[in-house]
Amino acid sequence: MEKKTKIDAENGKQDLTITRVFDLPVELLFKAYIEPEIVEQWMGTKVLKLENKKHGSWQFETKDPHGNVVFRANGTIHEFIPYQKITRTFEMDNAPFDVQLEFLEFEKLTDDTSKLNMHVVYRTAELRDQMLKLPFAYGINMAHNRLQEVLNKLK
Amino acid sequence: MNLRRDVFQAIADPTRRAILLLVATQSMTAEVIDSNYDTARPTVSKHLQILTECELLKQEQNGREIYYHINAERMKDVADFIEPFRAMWEDRFNKLETIMKNYKGK
Numbered sequence: 001m002e003k004k005t006k007i008d009a010e011n012g013k014q015d016l017t018i019t020r021v022f023d024l025p026v027e028l029l030f031k032a033y034i035e036p037e038i039v040e041q042w043m044g045t046k047v048l049k050l051e052n053k054k055h056g057s058w059q060f061e062t063k064d065p066h067g068n069v070v071f072r073a074n075g076t077i078h079e080f081i082p083y084q085k086i087t088r089t090f091e092m093d094n095a096p097f098d099v100q101l102e103f104l105e106f107e108k109l110t111d112d113t114s115k116l117n118m119h120v121v122y123r124t125a126e127l128r129d130q131m132l133k134l135p136f137a138y139g140i141n142m143a144h145n146r147l148q149e150v151l152n153k154l155k
Numbered sequence: 156m157n158l159r160r161d162v163f164q165a166i167a168d169p170t171r172r173a174i175l176l177l178v179a180t181q182s183m184t185a186e187v188i189d190s191n192y193d194t195a196r197p198t199v200s201k202h203l204q205i206l207t208e209c210e211l212l213k214q215e216q217n218g219r220e221i222y223y224h225i226n227a228e229r230m231k232d233v234a235d236f237i238e239p240f241r242a243m244w245e246d247r248f249n250k251l252e253t254i255m256k257n258y259k260g261k
Contacts, residue, residue: 007237020248028255038258042251114156117246135239 009132014125016132018118026114030083030106045071053080058088075099083108090120097131098123165209172195172200175211175225182215182224 009016022029032038037049039060048059055079062071072093079087084106091099103119122128166170170192177183177191189199203223206212210229215222 003241003245005241005248007241007244009237018244020244022252022255024252024255028258029251031258032251032255036255038251041254042247044247044250079187132237132240135243 011127012029014123014128015119015121016128018116018120020116021109022114023112024114025085025112026106026108029116033086033104033106037150051077052086053077056080075102075142097127102132165205165211168202170198171206173201174199174206175230178223179211179225179230182222184220184222188223 005016005018005020007016013050018044024032032042034050034052036050039050040047043060045062047062048061050056050058055148056077057074058077060072061069064070074093075091076088077086077088084141086102086104086106088102088104089099090102091097100123101121103117103121105117105119107117109115120128122131166175173185173192174188177188178190185200185203188203189196192199203212207223210226212223215224
C-alpha cells in the first residue's frame with residue numbers, strides 16, 4: 001500500500017515538507033485545523049487557546065494521568081486565509097529547541113479530496129535533524145519501557 | 156566521506172529511487188536495469204555507481220555478468236531514521252480523516 005503521508009527532508013537543509021492527500025473536501029480539512037475540539041481529538045492534546053486570525057496566538061497542553069504537564073507548546077499566527085493558508089510559529093515550552101516557522105497550505109483537488117502541504121523551517125539544519133529524530137528516540141524509549149514492564153513482572 | 160549525507164543525496168533522486176525499487180524485486184545486471192529506462196546508458200551507469208558507493212546496492216560477480224542487488228541492511232538504516240516521524244504524522248492525519256468523515260455524516 002502506498003504511504004499517504006510523505007516527508008521530504010533533503011540532507012543538510014534546515015527545512016522539511018510534509019504532504020498528505022485527504023479523502024475530504026478542503027473545507028472539512030481546514031475545519032479540522034481551526035475547531036479546538038476537533039484539533040484536540042486528532043492531535044491528542046488539549047487546546048488552551050486557538051485564535052484563528054492574523055496576529056492571533058495558540059497554546060496546546062498535554063497532561064499525564066497524574067495531572068503533570070508533559071507537553072506544552074505555543075505560537076502566533078502570522079497569516080490566516082480560510083481554506084487556503086495558515087502561517088504560524090511553533091515553540092515547545094521547557095525544551096531546548098528554538099521556535100520553528102510553519103507554512104500550511106490547503107489545496108482543493110476535487111470536490112471530495114484535498115491536499116495539505118506543510119513546510120517547516122527550523123533555525124538550523126542540526127535542529128531539524130534533532131526534531132526529526134524525536135519520535136525515533138521516543139519509539140526506542142517506548143520499547144525500552146515495555147521491556148522494563150515485562151522484566152518487572154518477571155521479578 | 157560523510158556516508159549518511161551521501162545516502163540521503165542518493166535517495167533524493169527519483170531515478171535512483173526507481174532503480175532501487177526495481178532491483179529490490181530481483182537482482183539484475185546493469186543491462187537489464189538499463190533496458191527499463193529511456194535514458195542513456197551512461198546515465199544509468201552513473202546512478203548505479205552512486206548507489207553502489209553509498210552501499211545501497213551491492214555488486215556480485217556471476218560468471219561473466221555483474222549482478223546488482225539491494226543491500227537490505229543499509230536500506231533499513233535509511234528508512235528507519237525518518238520513518239517514526241512520518242508514522243507519527245500519518246497516524247495524526249488518519250485520525251483527522253476519520254473524524255472529519257464522521258463529521259461530514261452529521
